[in-house]
Amino acid sequence: MFDDPQYTGWSSYEEVVAQLKRIEATSGGRVDVEVVGQTKEGRDIHAGRVGTGDRVLMVQSAIHGNERTGTEALLAILKDLASGNDPDTTRALEGVTLVAMPMVNPDGGELNRRINVVDWADVVEDYPQLEGAPRAWYHSLRGDGINLPGFDLNRDFNPDLDYVPQPGDLPGNQRDAGFFLSPESRAIRDVYVDLQAEFGEVDAVVDLHHMGPCDALTGGPQDGKPISVSLDYPPLGVDDGAAYQQDWPLLDQDASRRHALAVANGIQEAYGSQSPLAAVGRYYHPDEREYAGQGRSAFALNGSATVLFEVRGQQDDLGQKLHGMLVRSVQTGVESLIDAMATGEVDTLDGDDFFELPDYGWDTQAD
Template identity: 40%
Template sequence: MTKNNRTTSIRTASGRRLAGVGLAMAALVAPTVALASPAAAQPATAHCGTSTGDTATSSWTSHAEMAKELRLLASQRSDVLDVTRIGTSNRGREIWAARTGTGPKVVLVTSEIHGNEKTGTEAVLSLLRSMTAPTPEAERLRSEVTLVAVPKMNPDAAELDRRGNDRTWAEVVADFPQLAGARPAWNYYTRAQGGDDYAARPGFDVNRDYHPNLDYVPQAKDFPGSSAGPGWYVNPESQAVRDLYKSLKAEFGAVDSYVDLHHQGPCYLDENGEAQVTMSLSGKFVDVENHQEYNRGYRLDYSKQLTLAAFDKLSAYGRSPFGSLTLYPQDIDLPGTGLGSFALNGSGTVLFEVRGQTQSWGAKQRGQLVKTVEHGLTGIIEAVGSGAAQQIDPDRYDEIPETAR
């Protein structure tokens, strides 16, 4: 653990401190969503290029606003919710986690590891409001699962509204002197990308900084690495989530499920070329045969079952924007992602890829997209809690429509 990851807590009235889950701002989520067809819901124009477009940054919850909302919810529901600082970003912003439930199965959720992918943060706060509510349904879910969420886990990138964090290679070497003389990591951004000038403020794609060996110590011989290999935990943001994951494993014996909330391009079509894709899903992130030295109980079928739990929940809404779902490309092998690393450690893992980052999509269809994420997460939590996930036929996974790319 680096100096950035000293842990503090917002404690409950009883003095308990729990290990963490996150959220986002429910007040900004539209309360109702029209069940129009995907075509009808599609705006007339979409920015499908790579340059900066309608970011609509003010429409999304800032880091300071999120902290305020977390504190408020923790004070309102102190009997069932704990909020904890699990670390700080490279620029000193708190990385918050929130936790609710006492069930034996842990569902860990992270959002905004890429700072221009913001719907997940909003959806998690809305989910926590419903999960901590004094209702029979929420009480049942809390008795079945322990929900732990880390919203806006890359706050420096979120405040800059860009993919990468705000950290130089020189700062990495200062924290890890054994890397002096090593070539910078392959995922270190120093040039313009996605409309952002990393030459002025370099940073890393934190979602390539994970390693399946949760105790890995960076070594110069492992740099610059590649997308086909593990990462290094050289960034405080990935270290914070890694340390949280390890603490949950120590407490529960395993982290049952891990869901990471992302965005993709705004203009993908389904496999028939007819409908705009609202969200893509995936339960596969590594080719396990390439990483057997790190295999600690890889469960691809369970990841497929969890993916189908989200898919089925959303498909139940019928022909609506929630139903325009596809399978994320399966020809990927990314052990340096949180999903890949935690899958190799035995967790069921699911990727959500909502349409459009802020530079290409702004806040268009904001309410619909946030609710899509929230409903999908609810489907997974319900299936994990009841045990229904393990009754789903994993072979149905291959029947999810593919994306036309």
Template identity: 40%
Template sequence: MTNRKTYAALAAAALVATTVTATVTGASPANAQAAPPANAHCGTSTGDTGANAWTDHAELRDALETLEAQRSDVLDVSQIGASNRGRAIWAARTGTGPKVVLITSEIHGNEKTGTDALLALLRDFTAPTPEARRLRSQVTLVAVPKMNPDAAELDRRGNDRTWAEVVADFPQLASARPAWNYYTQPRSGDDYASRPGFDVNRDYHPDLDYVPRPEDFPGSSAQTGWYIHPESQAIRDLYKSLKTEFGAVDTYVDLHHQGPCDLDESGENQVTMSLSGKFIDIANHQEYDRGYRLDYSKQLTLAAYDALQTRGESPFGSLTLYPQDIDLPGTGLGSFALNGSGTVLFEVRGQTQTWGAKQRGQLVQTVVNGLDGIIDALADGSVTQVDPARYDDIPETQ
């Protein structure tokens, strides 16, 4: 595992998209409409997080080191940064194709299926199979599992960072009010009063060279972020290096979680996952428009949706469209969409404080299957043939 390589100098390595064949639990039609178990907390209650069932930071390091040793001809793992508490942030790169797909997981540390899904993808997509080789020649995949390791180790949404630490890094902010997304009170069972932190997914700015200014604080959810955290800085710098190398990052996918008990528009089926390709109201951010492609993001979203729908009457088919009336330019998805990337959000059911590790296998496989659909459609070019108008036909969450 190499340390802090510049991505422009990374040796080309390989990618792909054959479907992971791990056994899926709970994939029967009956489970699609089953009532939530009694210990699935649907409000603000805190349940059993089941954190030990998920891949922690040390286990992720070991998994990436092992896989890189086994597939060194097609996989390169590099440290691209470090968290506020000094934990490594790694990117795994595979593939030599002209279309770049960047995928991140665990920007919120209690949203863990994406990390396990990315490990599964990397294992399968670096396999010595004809299909994997073909896909590796068409797509370059860069995966950043567990991009917010401090939050992940604390099993909470926010990172582990005080406003005083921010000011120490950016002295020009000494007179500014703390950012609006600074957590200092209990939240979802976590005591931010004794260990403050920030929602890192509000720290992005579409100007990739932006330098924090005191007049931009405290800001709001409808405004841009500031790149004041090492975690978001690492992803921004990776994105910039890929743009320099390839001219564009074709696709960016961010893997998240939502509540455990949402229902689809029929009111009968529990939502396994929500998808979205829209995160901003472009009319409000024309000054940052560097090639915004909403229709392309819709096509990518439909590629994931269609791949999961082919699974038939099972929880894989219980998908909805994430709320569309949002305008979040301070998110990674909003920022990179404004920079011309096709962008897709995955929102799996249940964060650890409400859902623990229940249905882990099924939920991880849902993410894998959706990512497979996107990469397959990119590789063969069929994504451009998808009618973006069908996006509005995806059922909404009730």
């Protein structure tokens, strides 16, 4: 559905903002919604904060504008935490501080496309030292059939959170760190840095995505059924990111796998291993896969456990029933992680058990 800016059944940017404000207003002071940045087209980027616990969880959704299940799931989670009075909610609020950014790329979202909207000339205006330098490799002149330039924001992160773009570093490549060239990635980085300053560390970061048209089938308990959600730890190359350990000693790939496992276990426990909502697998992750410029990689190198969710399909492929089901899977997954962080259970899991999750076939395929 190229150049069709429709996203029927999903919240528009305006609706997301209205819902956040309503949640804040009716939360009796539990939820605080703040503007944390602004896109190139002038849309405010919002973060909702709830809970007073020492464990910090930052969750972002729709960094790829046309990947929206996480947006709906985060709004539902904030709404529940804003008003719930059951013991689980109390435990979550006391154990965890959640900062949720439901729609971090609204310019892309309003066009129903992956990339944001930024002209290279605007980048050079922001960073005059880049005059004459080649465009970053992840900047495109168009995206999803729409003739406007922009960035794949999930390549625009650098583990050096103070990084300033240098002409000699451009254009870079897929394995390299990114350059913080977009206001959206800088806003996400700034939220992270502020939390680090306040708490000393950000325990975990979750990034919510879709994996595009996908007919992959699971193995494991649901052998042969369509995958619902796949999970991943940071893609930092061979030997579990060993090349990064010297410069980034806080990297803990096992911690990321424990957090991902808490998500998978929680979904399976909530729905039963045969439920279509619980067809959870491992995302594509051959040993050599290396994307240092992804947000989850940059934050993992700073010591956070990071979990990638990749929901089956693209938002437009999902019928209404499947849409609702996948939103519930993501919601339950994030809530399970909050609970495992609040109880400390996430520390007691065996990260190696993550590899027991079905890989829906890619592990055995040559590529």
